[in-house]
Amino acid sequence: MKFLVTPIQKLGATVIDLVYSLGSIGLFFYRILSALMTPILRPALLFTQLYMIGVKTLIIILVSGLFVGMVLGLQFYTNLVDFGAESQLGLLVALTLVRELGPVLTALLFAGRACSALTAEIGLMRATEQLDAMEMMAVDPIKRVIAPRYLAGFISMPLLAAIFTLMGIYGGHLVGVSVLGGDSGIYWSAMQNGVDFYDDVLNGFIKSIVFGAVITLIAVYQGYYSPRNSEGVSSATTRTVVVSSLLILSLDFLLTSLMFS
Secondary structure, eight states, rough: OHHHHHHHHHHHHHHHHHHHHHHHHHHHHHHHTTTTTHHHHHHHHHHHHHIIIIIIHHHHHHHHHHHHHHHHHHHHHHHHHHHGGGHHHHHHHHHHIIIIIIIHHHHHHHHHIHHHHHHHHHHHHHTTHHHHHHHHOOOHHHHIHHHEEEEEEEHHHHHHHHHHHHHHHHHHHHHIIIIIIHHHHHHHHOOOOOOOOOIIIIHHHHHHHHHHHHHHHHHHHHHHOOSSSSSHHHHHHHHHHHHHHHHHHHHHHHHHHHHHH
16 A cells, blocks of 8 residues: 555645745745835936836847747748738738747746846845845844735736837837838737727736736745745756746736637
């Protein structure tokens, strides 16, 4: 019977760890929400983190969005020409970016660039006892360190997704019109006529908000509870990227099912 008991024990331990982690994250999120007034009342803390998290991620978003749009323009135009439907290029590029690729790819890039940096920064503050020193001086680290970073990530993610989408649409126009000779007026008119604000733009915006809230929470949580050594900080940073990427893809499927069912 031992060969049956051991897998059951491992499964039970895994479930218990999962429930404990979900409860810990839930309590941590509640503490962050209770401390959100601090960065609002002290905007200098928020603006600093908006620069560190949002502005410093802007370059990779611009470049990636441009090349993704160029690839979409090339692929769609090549296939649409075979069916005489190249006039729908602008619509396909816009819908692909607004609904799916814009929020998802931005979130993946945001997790790899900004969220990993957040985890490493907070983890190093934990390892070097800076957070403990704040508590000794009666300064709440959640209010002073975590809340401004979480709010900045929550705000930055939808803005970066919008910029990524705009750059992708321009990249599709650059290839489909300027390089391959499509009609610029038809490109923009098909997009304007086919893209709906509520069904497409608003749903993509909601996705980016959800992604920003979840992956930024994962980043600050992993950093705050990382082990107090360099190996622990490295592992926490890796977990942030892996868990965030998996959550982005799974949440994208769930949200898409709810929005377009």
